Structures are given as structure tokens and as C-alpha cells.
Amino acid sequence: MTSLFEEVPTTATPDDIPTTRVELKINGETRAAQIEPRLLLAHLIRNGFKLTGTHTGCDTTNCGACTVLYDGKPVKSCTVFAVQANGHEVTTVEGLATASELHPIQEGFKDEHGLQCGFCTPGMMLSAKALLDENPNPTEDDVRWALSGNLCRCTGYQNIVKAVLWAADKMRESAPADEEEGA
């Protein structure tokens, strides 16, 4: 169990601070933590569970670097309290790859040079995953629209969009053929 107090400078001793227990499924694994209600989901993920693939950029609900999937939908984890994830499922960028291979979205970012500094990349990938889960055959416009809540200061977005379209192609190719024909 993870206790999280170090993030919050306080004059009170930890024993005085009321905490609550949360249990959530993160990347398929059930984890619990004893937390203060004001702890943000981004900080539970990074500091509590040590999953530092989720980045905190602006901390003001603008940049989307902290995007994770909450019950399959993209949310800015700096704008959700960790206590709200109690009983829910969270997917971070660490949940995309398996031990043996990258997720097609990650392969796409690699093949199409979809990143430079990489800071926005985890958030971009999770927004892309939410899009492709819902719409396996997106247009370029669909991709740009879906990523419009994620800011990148390096790439000019061109290669990020290409990477997501690359991943969409790859995922459709590897999908069972009968599904594509609707049989």
C-alpha cells in the first residue's frame, strides 16, 4: 500500500491528516493506496505507483501531457482527484506495450518520427488509443480533431498525425478479416 504525504508540505504530522483508502485497476492490476482526498490522479500514478510515463506538463488542464484512460476514455489526470478513481480502471502509457512487443501506436510513433523531446507523447498515444478504439478507420481530420486537446511544442503535429494513421492501418490489417467484412 502506498502512503502519499511527501507531495504536500504541511505543518501537521501525517497522523493528523485524514486519509481515505482507494482501490483501482491500473493497467489491469488492482492497486490500493491510502491517500488524502486532494491528491490528484496524476500524482497518485507518478509518485504513488511510480508509473512515471504519465507526465505533468502545465498542471492547468491545458496541455494534455497527463492524459490517461479512465474507464477507456481519455481524461487529464491533473484534473481528476485520485479518490474519484476508486473502483475504476485506469490505463497509462505503460499499459500499451506487452513484455515482448510495442503497441501499434507506439510502433507508429517510432516509424513515423512522431516525437522529438517526447514529453507530450504518452498523452498523445492515449488520446490516439481512445480514438482508434472508437473509430478504427479515422480520416486525417478525425485524428487532428481527436488530438486537439494535446499540445506538442516540437513536431508541428505533422508526424504525430502520420503516426496515428500508420497505427490505424496496422491495427486494421491485424484485425480478423471477418470482422472487417462485418460477417
Place this chain on the structure above:
Amino acid sequence: MYPSRFNYEAPTSIEDAIALLSASNGSAKVLAGGQSLIPMMKLRFATPATLVDINNIAGLGDHGPESDGSYRIGALVRHADLEKSATLPEHQPLVASAAHLVADPIVRTRGTFVGSVCHADPQGDWASVMVALGGSIVAQGPGGMRTVQVKDFVSGPFQTVLAHNEIAVHAVIPPAQGTRAGGYLKLERRVGDFATAGVALALDMSGSTVRNAGIGLTGVGSQTIDASEAAAALVGSGLEPEAVETAARLAAEAASPRSDHRGSADYKRHIIATFVKRLAAKAQQEEMQVA
């Protein structure tokens, strides 16, 4: 950035939520989507002692037409639910055209329609849409329910007439007098920025004649503006150029924008007039396609 400490409550019934609000004596806030409240708490503009999370209350997540022709939107309907609804455009074209312009796609999965109206930000899109449609908020408190028109519900910037122990449980859009038309246009520098200016135009059409009209203006005053004189200029018309010109001029006059980094006051008034004309032209075009 951290908010100040608060007690977190997650009741599973409206009654329990109201009891918690009553017990707090005004020091509690309701948490729905949290996409405005949590940023304000992180900046410590809001420092509630208790947060009453209503996300675990069943029955607040639906939207749809009622038997009397009105349209109901529950307190936990997210912007994305409206954006992705297949049936919304035929019932409420104005709501459907605004849904994908609210904030950004990630915020839309979490933020709620009713919460946005309750936040009463002068830059909020939904309050303009509701003012144009003559919509209301239904609030539930210890004494029962009451219905308040959105134009009376918002009492100032970030202020509403909700009592400390009332919860906005849903929004109601009144039935159309004929065929509902209209739309929403917003100018923003980039996705997720506050509106430079926005216009919501609601029209109820009988054939090619406007039977009822409403215009709400976003981001051009200290609160959402009900441009009722401008809307009145359209009633009875067939959206002819003269009527539309008059409505556009009156809407621009109703706006009271400030010059800032998003543009001068004159520029914003110009946008308002242009948007009224564009929305009217689009409505007329669609009317001709139907006829």
C-alpha cells in the same frame, strides 16, 4: 498545485447529497465533471471544506426528449455524450452544433452540460445555448424541486441563484413551436481557449417563417447576454436579408465586449454581427433543402 484540504463525500442518492450540503452550511461544493471546479480549487480561487461528488448517483446520466416535447439533460451528461449522440441533431440542432466546440476533446469526456451552466462563466458556451433556447435548470433542495430559467439562473459572473443546499439535477429545453433550427458559432484562437466571441441562434420554424427565436452571446460581457431584441427582429420573418441585417445589428449592440489580447471591442461586435448572419443563412439553406 494542490487545492486546500477538504472532506470528500460520495453519496449514492440525491437526498443524501442534499443532506450533506445542508449540513455544510454553505462550505460545500458539488463535484460533477470537475473540469472547471478542480482547476479553480488548484488555484485556490475555490476552497470548499467539503466536496460532494455526485458521480455515484444513478439516474443523472441520461438525455432525451420527454413526452411533452421538451428535452431533458441530466446532471451527469458529459459534453462528449452530446457530441456523439446520433439522435440529438434532429431534436436539438443548436445543442448538437455547440457540443464539439466546448473546451477540448479530453475535457469533453469528463465535463458536464449542467455543471458548465452552474459554473456561470461568462465565456461558457452552454449558458448562451440555453438562453437562446429559453431553457431552464431544475434544482432540487430539501423542500423539493424548482425550475429556474437560465437567464434568471445566472445572477452574475460565476454566480447563480442556487441555494447552498440545492443541486441542479437536470436541464430542460422547452418544446419547439414548429421545427427547431439554429446553430452555434464560436471564434477561438485555438481549441480549448476561451471564446473571443460566440453566438447561439435558436429558431422555431413553421415552413419558412420564424415563429420563435432566441439569441445568446458568449464572451462579450460580464455574463451571458440574452440578445432578445435582436431575436425579436427575426420573429415573423422568412429570414429575409433586411430582417437578418437588423437582428445582426441589434445583437452587436447588445454585446458589451472589452478590448483585450483577443481583439478590440469593435472587432468582437463585428464577429457577433457576422455570426448572426452566417447562422441565419445556414438555417435558411437547410430550410430550403427540407422544403
